[in-house]
Amino acid sequence: YYLEVLGYSMDPDGMTYMEWTYQWNGYIYQDNETFNLAQYINFRIQVFNLQPGTHTVTVTFYDIYNNTGSDSVTVHYGENNAPQTPTRPSGPDDGEINTDYTFVTSSNDPNGDDISYGWDWNNDGGVDEWTDFYHSGNPVQTSHSWSIPGTYTFKVKAKDTKEDQSSFSPTATIIITANSPPNKPNKPIGSAYGRVGVSYSYESLAIDDDGDKIYYMFNWDDGTDSGWIGPYNSGDTCQVSHIWNVRGSYSVKVKAKDEHNAESVWSDSLPIIMAKICSHDQIMQLLLQIFQPFSSL
Secondary structure, eight states, X not given: OOXXXXXXXXXXXXXXXXXXXXXXXXXXXXEEEEEEEEEEEEEEEEEOSOOSEEEEEXXXXXXXXXXXXXXXXXXXXXXXXXXXXXXXXXXXXXXXXXXXXXXXXXXXXXXXXXEEEEEETTSSSSOSEEEEEEOTTOOEEEEEOOSSOEEEEEEEEEEETTOOBOOOOOOEEEEEEOOOOOOOOOOOEEOSEEETTOEEEEEEOOOOTTOOOEEEEEEXXXXXXXXXXXXXXXXXXXXXXXXXXXXXXEEEEEEEEETTOOBOOOOOOEEEEEEOOOOHHHHHHHHHHHHHHHHTO
């Protein structure tokens, strides 16, 4: 068997010299050729008595200004070997349903082939998902989620570009639990009396037993709400301001949801009263009505 490399090179300034290097298992052979000035050169390189292993040929051309351009080709020759057994997947060992978790593994291919990883997420001996191909030896990340609570054992295998497969890796285990919504938020704290047209602040907090981030929504009892505000860490206080434009009695309440959209119940309500703002003229008229009886004495 022999290796033959065909190609060409172009340079508008013209070329007069090329060299090439052959490498195999630490062995290096170099050769060169000088030729008449040319802008376009075809070349053919032959390597005889090819032995099993990885073979690389690099070709370099020189122009009249001694500028260079090079390219190389690598060929794997001989019996193909399957990738090595991947490493045990590393990643979290507990989590919640419907949440993506990332796991890392790697494998080496004796022939230097790229590798795809086949994941068996339920440990039934079959591959549920093959990844794209990655360079041999590179750590590869893959994400997965589970929709039902339980304890899951999973593993991974590797295959090269020639479809030769490794055995499965050692297994890994993750415990998946159901997500719980945040607890009932505290009753809102803030002004119980005020005037229309003035901004007032109210605050509350809730605890999420799963430690999830929390969003809050205040209901102002005037046909509006705050929308979801956040995220906040579990137990952190959320403070929001609001203005009422119509006098009357209102009940302010708040609910919470976690990062998985699980919602709490509404908090206890805070009753408030918004009074009308009196203008300067209205105040003066009121004072005159109060003091007018005394002026006639």
